[in-house]
Amino acid sequence: MxxxxxxxxxxxxxxxxxxxxxxxxxxxxxxxxxxxxxxxxxxxxxxxxxxxxxxxxxxxxxxxxxxxxxxxxxxxxxxxxxxxxxxxxxxxxxxxxxxxxxxxxxxxxxxxxxxxxxxxxxxxxxxxxxxxxxxxxxxxxxxxxxxxxxxxxxxxxxxxxxxxxxxxxxxxxxxxxxxxxxxxxxxxxxxxxxxxxxxxxxxxxxxxxxxxxxxxxxxxxxxxxxxxxxxxxxxxxxxxxxxxxxxxxxxxxxxxxxxxxxxxxxxxxxxxLTEDIPSINLYDAAMAIYTRPRMLPAAKLNSGCVKSSVIAEGSIILCKSIEQCIVGIRSRIGFGTELKKCYIMGNDYYDTLAQINAQKESGLPPTGIGENCHIENAIVDKNVHIGNNVTIIGGPELPDQDHELYTVKDGIVVIKKGSYISDNFVLK
Known part of the structure; x- marks a missing residue:
């Protein structure tokens, strides 16, 4: 009927x-x-x-x-x-x-x-x-x-x-x-x-x-x-x-x-969604998931290794390795960085070269994830500024906590939207 x-x-x-x-x-x-x-x-x-x-x-x-x-x-x-x-x-x-x-x-x-x-x-x-x-x-x-x-x-x-x-x-x-x-x-x-x-x-x-x-x-x-x-x-x-x-x-x-x-x-x-056959099929044209159309360039990768990951459009990825990660729109990830089991939500905008230089002169990291970082078991919310040589490793040994820059729940580290994480920061 x-x-x-x-x-x-x-x-x-x-x-x-x-x-x-x-x-x-x-x-x-x-x-x-x-x-x-x-x-x-x-x-x-x-x-x-x-x-x-x-x-x-x-x-x-x-x-x-x-x-x-x-x-x-x-x-x-x-x-x-x-x-x-x-x-x-x-x-x-x-x-x-x-x-x-x-x-x-x-x-x-x-x-x-x-x-x-x-x-x-x-x-x-x-x-x-x-x-x-x-x-x-x-x-x-x-x-x-x-x-x-x-x-x-x-x-x-x-x-x-x-x-x-x-x-x-x-x-x-x-x-x-x-x-x-x-x-x-x-x-x-x-x-x-x-x-x-x-x-x-x-x-x-x-x-x-x-x-x-x-x-x-x-x-x-x-x-x-x-x-x-x-x-x-x-x-x-x-x-x-x-x-x-x-x-x-x-x-x-x-x-x-x-x-x-x-x-x-x-x-x-x-x-x-990073599994070879995920539980939900986002590639089924008959059951498509619609969202805001963005006129973004294709993702650009210069990475040593990407395994079991989903990379959204507009991303610029220069890192050492990405494994079992979701990388959202307009993400920027620097040389030498390793990501494992992360959801990087990406950014709402690109920094211009002038903005990047101005932030560096002020001692602040630009939008995105810097160089030689190691991040695991984490959610990085939108428009986050992570510096160089940062280590963030979630796990069951981390107690639940709420900080100005991040929250830990069930061993998962959530970097708050718009946060600035300085060079050499360590959380593990």
Missing amino acids: SFDSDKVVAVILGGGAGSRLYPLTATRSKPAVPIAGKYRLVDIPISNCMNSGIYKMFVLTQFNSASLNKHIKNTYHFSAFSKGFVDILAAEQTPESSEWFQGTADAVRQSLRHLQNQDYEYILVLSGDQLYQIDFKDMIEKHIENHAEISIATIPVNAKDSGGFGIMKTDHDGTITSFIEKPTADLLPDWISDTGAQMQAQGRDYMASMGIYIFNKSIIGRLLLNVHPSAKDFGKEIIPAAIGNYRVRSYQYDGYWTDIGNIHSFFEANLD
Whole structure:
């Protein structure tokens, strides 16, 4: 059964303060965090919508939203003859509410009035901080075919991971019958589901909510405005209350999906892209990830060795070796430098020769990474100035700490955006 994509509106949640991704979220919202060398996290849900034929999108923003707003404004332009749009809906004070968004459900509730002029039948609710490639067209067709009022994308997980998710059980036809939020280990035996032979062989016996929802228009309005007018969150309040009272269906997804919730998961998701066969295929033309088009030259390399790494356009790389690294746009890396298991986010601009000389005269390193440096297990945020002979080696022996120039979390060193790291600096 086919669906009319013009009858679907996507609402992409910009997230809260993003404290677990600090310091990457110190000056930007979670969906604006750079990923994979050239994209932003928000490009993932927007691109999945476009690849599924959905071109009406609202992005709900609140914290540190300036860079996200700028990125969307500079990236997503549709033809004047198209009905498509990607519009920002910022948290705002109104006569009905003087508060900011209090949670996922509250954010959508406060934004419903902006959808009144849209001709739609279904709302697709998405998170702005997940990494995946999903055909939403298939999910919506299943939603219509099964006469569902709410559909929830679910993914099989193992017992170890189940404690971090809302876990669901379904009956024989995929209707969700029960839900538990972040179950403890002693409760897990009662929540095993038939996830299919392939998933069960991997020990993935539990159906976890992905935080991706489809609501019929009439249902979401009734739930948010009438039945639960003070509920703040979909996963903790709206969905559990809807089960048993509405036709709530599971859409099982067996592909790659990860929630970029903290520094460790963010780091691992990026380094996974350096594998010979990464978990997510950024080279699939049918499921392309779109981002801001930049008129940058091709990357220039004069390196002794590059292994299992992704190099973004506009980079100038003169280093000794790069291994299992993501190197972002406009990166500059000096002679003799060794990088291993790093995400270098790159730069928003190039220094001119005059600026480089002026910084050297002032005793400051230019933008980029200098000569004869050794950096491992690190994230280098944008527009960082790292001098010569710098050693930064992350690892489990490094305690968690927050410094003016860097943060250490789970053994991963994060050099803060715009920091100046002087010559001969050592952290290991």
